[in-house]
Amino acid sequence: MRMKMRSRLAVVIVTMSSLLLGCYPQGPEATEDLDVVLTYFRDGYDFKAKTTYAMPENIVKITGNLQEGDAPEFIPDATATLILAEIDKNMLAMGWQKVEIDEDPDLLLTPASWDTTTIVYWYDYWSWWYGAYYPYWGYYPGYVSSYSTGTLLMALIDPKVVGANGNPIAQWTGALNGILTNSYNASRVNKGIDQAFMQSPYLKTN
Amino acid sequence: MGFGTGDLGDFISKPSFRGITIDFRKLVQPNIGVGFEIGWNAFYEAKSSEVYTIGNLSYSGKQWRYNNQFPLLFAVDYYLQPGEKVNPFVGLGIGTMYSLRNTDMGQYTLEQDAWNFALRPEVGVMVDASPGMSLAVTGKYYYGFEAGDLDAQSYFALTFGFVFKKL
Numbered sequence: 001m002r003m004k005m006r007s008r009l010a011v012v013i014v015t016m017s018s019l020l021l022g023c024y025p026q027g028p029e030a031t032e033d034l035d036v037v038l039t040y041f042r043d044g045y046d047f048k049a050k051t052t053y054a055m056p057e058n059i060v061k062i063t064g065n066l067q068e069g070d071a072p073e074f075i076p077d078a079t080a081t082l083i084l085a086e087i088d089k090n091m092l093a094m095g096w097q098k099v100e101i102d103e104d105p106d107l108l109l110t111p112a113s114w115d116t117t118t119i120v121y122w123y124d125y126w127s128w129w130y131g132a133y134y135p136y137w138g139y140y141p142g143y144v145s146s147y148s149t150g151t152l153l154m155a156l157i158d159p160k161v162v163g164a165n166g167n168p169i170a171q172w173t174g175a176l177n178g179i180l181t182n183s184y185n186a187s188r189v190n191k192g193i194d195q196a197f198m199q200s201p202y203l204k205t206n
Numbered sequence: 207m208g209f210g211t212g213d214l215g216d217f218i219s220k221p222s223f224r225g226i227t228i229d230f231r232k233l234v235q236p237n238i239g240v241g242f243e244i245g246w247n248a249f250y251e252a253k254s255s256e257v258y259t260i261g262n263l264s265y266s267g268k269q270w271r272y273n274n275q276f277p278l279l280f281a282v283d284y285y286l287q288p289g290e291k292v293n294p295f296v297g298l299g300i301g302t303m304y305s306l307r308n309t310d311m312g313q314y315t316l317e318q319d320a321w322n323f324a325l326r327p328e329v330g331v332m333v334d335a336s337p338g339m340s341l342a343v344t345g346k347y348y349y350g351f352e353a354g355d356l357d358a359q360s361y362f363a364l365t366f367g368f369v370f371k372k373l
């Protein structure tokens with residue numbers, strides 16, 4: 001009778017624990033779930049007093065080392081055109097006027113991008129140790145997985161405001177970050193650009 | 207089932223349907239049982255994309271919030287009708303509760319934890335189902351005092367379980 005009770009108790013505990021572990025929530029299910037947008041502005045800068053901006057026609061890709069003589073890289077023109085058009089659309093909606101760089105714009109909007117690859121490496125030391133002593137046992141030497149993330153950075157710079165080192169200071173920064181996929185997804189990027197401006201109402205001049 | 211209150215309720219508003227407790231009591235008198243409780247309650251909520259602002263910095267995206275509670279308590283129960291088919295009881299637990307909170311956003315997680323000093327009053331009823339086994343329904347309130355990275359963590363729990371006698 002006692003053994004039967006203990007057996008029942010053990011079955012209940014094991015079953016409930018297994019169900020609980022199996023039902024543990026798994027979190028995000030799609031790459032776009034991990035997209036985030038960050039914006040930052042400097043205190044005391046009066047955006048409403050400015051009206052014009054200029055922006056380059058390509059987007060530099062931050063990679064390599066220019067100081068060692070590497071030529072700057074740019075993201076493909078077709079992709080850059082779509083991104084710059086979306087930025088222009090948002091700036092126009094906020095009352096800004098786009099001018100050429102030689103027309104003395106109030107602000108410069110400098111877009112840039114980079115990607116990083118994270119490598120996850122798992123190595124089971126103990127399986128390797130057993131394998132070395134008992135070669136007839138199978139062992140797993142480890143596995144490697146990786147993922148890449150991309151970041152699009154937008155900075156609004158007042159060329160007349162410089163820091164102590166003589167470099168201009170970004171008065172507003174917007175950054176989009178997400179997991180990279182095999183193909184460019186305009187919808188994801190446009191959504192991020194729109195969000196960056198949506199959470200920056202202080203940029204409105206109209 | 208668990209229902210967060212206070213700081214836990216503010217962090218995760220959804221009730222939890224993931225939880226298990228294991229209790230042991232030894233009858234030191236016909237109507238007093240002394241023992242321990244260990245448990246796990248998992249609170250979870252997926253938040254749709256929102257903007258979070260601190261000063262001049264705004265950060266937007268989806269969040270996945272997890273709050274895991276692990277109570278480890280010394281427990282005493284008082285049974286109002288020992289030996290009867292329906293046996294209500296009240297009890298108190300005192301001990302510690304490990305709280306583990308994760309806030310996942312983008313590729314990062316913010317992890318906070320604490321070992322809280324905890325109190326747990328409870329009220330419940332046992333109903334005999336078969337010789338040596340009863341069914342129990344219990345209402346509990348866990349309160350873990352502020353500690354570590356977290357404010358006080360508290361929640362109500364409604365539990366349904368089996369009672370095995372004379373192990």
